[in-house]
Amino acid sequence: MNDSTEHPLRDALHAQVRESGGDAAGARLAGLADGALRMARRRQRLVRAGAGVAVAAAVATAWVAVPDGTTPRGHVVQPAAGDSNGKAALMSLLPVTSSTERACAPGSGGYTVPARATHPELCVRTDRAKGMTGVRVASAKAVKSSIDGAWQVEVTLNAADRARFAALTGSIAPAPAPRNEFAIVIDGKLWGNPYVNRSITGGRLEIVGSFVGDLTSAAVHDLAHRLDPGT
Structure with a gap:
């Protein structure tokens, strides 16, 4: 994973939120995608930082x-x-x-x-x-x-x-x-x-x-x- 903000799952969930008019369920899913990506990127940076x-x-x-x-x-x-x-x-x-x-x-x-x-x-x-x-x-x-x-x-x-x-x-x-x-x-x-x-x-x-x-x-x-x- 790179540090770009583009990601298929994230983009799909945010597209779903837009199409549904920003309903609460879609927003929660989009929030999960954003949070998971932030955590994954932090883990990747920590791994690159060395043992x-x-x-x-x-x-x-x-x-x-x-x-x-x-x-x-x-x-x-x-x-x-x-x-x-x-x-x-x-x-x-x-x-x-x-x-x-x-x-x-x-x-x-x-x-x-x-x-x-x-x-x-x-x-x-x-x-x-x-x-x-x-x-x-x-x-x-x-x-x-x-x-x-x-x-x-x-x-x-x-x-x-x-x-x-x-x-x-x-x-x-x-x-x-x-x-x-x-x-x-x-x-x-x-x-x-x-x-x-x-x-x-x-x-x-x-x-x-x-x-x-x-x-x-x-x-x-x-x-x-x-x-x-x-x-």
Whole structure:
């Protein structure tokens, strides 16, 4: 896919809207086409940017079926309050084992993503035994993406965790979706579940939420402050 605004599906849907006089259903379909194209182009630019960074970006999947004409948004979880010892928050990076269209049962260990206009309620389950838990990052900072201007937290791992992260992402990359995803869990909350297609050896990842534009400036700065050991 190139970065042109021309695309057969998009053009056909917009033509349908014009012919129908701009009815609501046609406009919603056109909005979905526009949103899917924006996400696909962002993914393409991120791939061209090279290896070494995992991004919790929006992925257009089969369950994104009811557009509302706006950019899809995922579950936004506010960070928990700092602990009494003032220690930096710990992060877990856990391989995803399943993602089903229902809320997780209480006590099941899964993470529920509430329903939105663009997707149903989801239960994301993970394998803690094969993941990385209790990760204290080397650094974390709030930044704005140079690609789309979305706020995100840029995390750098230490040398030991960098090797573990490379092994984790390398082991899940060949698996079919959603088992090629890993969950980013902080303070017991799901902050995103990006997919990978190769081992990530650079020791860096970016937290942008479940969908593009999920996180506000305040949420990103708060989370970076919670994670960074130097603050």
